[in-house]
Amino acid sequence: MSFLKKTMALIAVSLFFTGILFSAEYELKVLHTNDHHGHPIAFYDYPSDGQGGLAARATYVAQMRASNKNVLVLDAGDFNTGRPESTFFKAEPDILGYNYIGYDALSMGNHEFDNDWASMQKQIADSKFPWINANIKKNGSTLDNVKPYIIKEYNGFKVAVFGLLTKETVETGNPDYVKGLTFEDEVATAKKLVPELRKKADIVIALVHMGLYDNDLEGSRKLAANVPGIDLIIDGHSHTMIKEPVVVKGIPIVQARHWGLYMGNGTLKIKDGKVVSFNWQLDPINVKNKEGFVGTEYKEDQVLLGKLAPFNEKVTAVLSEVIGTATDVFLNDNTRKEETAIGDIVSDSQEWFMEKMGMDVDFAFQNGGGIRATLPAGTIQKQTVYEILPFDNSIAVITLTGNDVIALFDKAATNIGAGSMPQVSKGVKVTINAETKKVEKLTIDGKPVDPVKNYKIATNSYLAAGGDGYSVFKNGTNYYDSSLMQRDAFIDYVIFLGGKISPKTDGRITIK
Ligand SMILES: [Zn+2]
Incomplete structure (x- = not known):
């Protein structure tokens, strides 16, 4: 072997090992809820009292953070309007709880238009997490104080999360509050946005409020069927209970029922800047049947419970x-x-x-x-x-x-x-x-x-x-x-x- 050839071989070998050394693998834990619908405090749902609640959710998320390095906590919309302790206070306790839990983003749902514009702006201002949506426009631009997407930077990789809301909201939203807004086509918006985000991040997540239905012509399945380049679709709106991800054209779609009774728990493995695997399960958060807890019981976070209690007391006094x-x-x-x-x-x-x-x-x-x-x-x-x-x-x-x-x-x-x-x-x-x-x-x-x-x-x-x-x-x-x-x-x-x-x-x- 000539000197040159030896040198070339050495370089090739060292490049090979360098490649192994630096082709690092990462893991991202994605936790998600949808259609929380004003359920801040553990509540009665047939057949038992004391189900769900943000204080139990806080404990669950804290446990996940303690055992995972990279955690992303998302909500796919419709956190407004539900129980009186939320609705009476225009979701103030819910936002307080989401801030405490440390949500990373909320994708707007149709029920975020249940309150007038000023109330919505106050909710956004009170939220320590960004509100995201890419397809609602007012005078041609994204809604005030709402971002089309966010980029989260972790040690070694970046994640883009963008938001979409079903354009049916033009029909289903409170007519007084959606007038003057344009709901652009979800697929067209995503087709424009995804290639841009692929350049900025290693993982692209669509956090959408579109609904999971039986066919590829509607809701989030339509998005997966028509827009390549998305790694994961986290959906809401249809309150769907699934046991495993629905996969359309290789894109997994997940949803987590409603009212915070469940949290979606997904793990993305990333290698060389690409998602190589996705595992997912639905974790019950203090769901009960007649026999007792389904799955793990999460002790309620006492600090958060203390912050939420006054809302309950005020409402209880009036409504008992x-x-x-x-x-x-x-x-x-x-x-x-x-x-x-x-x-x-x-x-x-x-x-x-x-x-x-x-x-x-x-x-x-x-x-x-x-x-x-x-x-x-x-x-x-x-x-x-x-x-x-x-x-x-x-x-x-x-x-x-x-x-x-x-x-x-x-x-x-x-x-x-x-x-x-x-x-x-x-x-x-x-x-x-x-x-x-x-x-x-x-x-x-x-x-x-x-x-x-x-x-x-x-x-x-x-x-x-x-x-x-x-x-x-x-x-x-x-x-x-x-x-x-x-x-x-x-x-x-x-x-x-x-x-x-x-x-x-x-x-x-x-x-x-
Ligand atoms: Zn909805």
């Missing part, structure tokens, strides 16, 4: 009053899919209330997604009603022509399984064909709808403004807003019924 008794549980599990006893009584309370006010209402129309909790059997406290109807929506009356009533139910027929699935008061009988998504029969007080007659409908202020895609309400006339919150009408109705209520449905909505 007992208004009646439920002879059995009014389950809310299927209110987006079919007629439910809870949907019936909520709708009846609206019609009853407006009639008490002297208005001759033909029927009441409520969106299933506006009903948020189960009413347990036993004594009913005001607090429970606030959990069932957490939104600050008042009861309104609006007049529609028979033609528009038919259009209203035609729209409703396309929404089985969605938050816009209707619940109606007594007197309405509607048959919906689930396959054709068409109304097959519709009567009001036993009579077919007369296309030219006028109908007075009690509904909530959100739907009356055209929310959930019910733009047909915008054709309405004689709009009257009672300014009374739905939940207060519900409380009055339970008292009017003598305080004793029993769950039953009577065939108002038939789905065939």
Whole structure:
């Protein structure tokens, strides 16, 4: 071997070893929640009290930080609106808890538009973690104090996290608060952004609030199917429970149910600036069944619990009053899919209330997604009603022509399984064909709808403004807003019924 050849060989050998020495491997632990929906303090969820809560979540995250070098804590949106101790204070306790836990970013959900602009800006200012979103624009630019993405730098690698919100928010967001905003196409936004982020970081994570559905044409699966270059999609919005990641075109998609009852726990292995493996599981955070804790029990962080307690005390003082008794549980599990006893009584309370006010209402129309909790059997406290109807929506009356009533139910027929699935008061009988998504029969007080007659409908202020895609309400006339919150009408109705209520449905909505 010539000197030159020997030297070349030495160089090659040393380069080879250098390569091994420096092709370091790293690990990133990604923890995530979504659809926290105002559940700061451990709460009742069927069948047990004391589930979830930020104080238990804090302990879980602290344990993860103690045993992992690189940890990223993310939330995929909709932390607003839920239990009274959150909603009363516009999520102040939730933000306090997220700050304490040390979240790295929040991707905006549609319910971040439940409050007015000034309240949102205050929430952003109070958050020690950035709010991210890349596809909502106001006057052509990203929302004030919101970033399209963040880059986190760890020892040895960088991670980009960008946010997207379903453009359906233009329909489902509170019309008063989303007006003037443009929701750009999620796929088009990501196609533009991802190549840019690939140059800036080793890992690209999409933290999105789009929903995980059964096909590649919708929600986060659509994103994975159309946008290459994303390493991981963390999703929210559909409250989906999965046991393992859904993989579309090689991109894993994960979601962690809702209310902080679970935390997604993913581990990304990175080698030579590339993700080489991803492992994921869903960890229950003090979830209980009838027998007790499912999985590990996390002791609540006492410091955080102490900070949250005053919010609970203030609310409890107001809402502990007992208004009646439920002879059995009014389950809310299927209110987006079919007629439910809870949907019936909520709708009846609206019609009853407006009639008490002297208005001759033909029927009441409520969106299933506006009903948020189960009413347990036993004594009913005001607090429970606030959990069932957490939104600050008042009861309104609006007049529609028979033609528009038919259009209203035609729209409703396309929404089985969605938050816009209707619940109606007594007197309405509607048959919906689930396959054709068409109304097959519709009567009001036993009579077919007369296309030219006028109908007075009690509904909530959100739907009356055209929310959930019910733009047909915008054709309405004689709009009257009672300014009374739905939940207060519900409380009055339970008292009017003598305080004793029993769950039953009577065939108002038939789905065939
Ligand atoms: Zn959502």
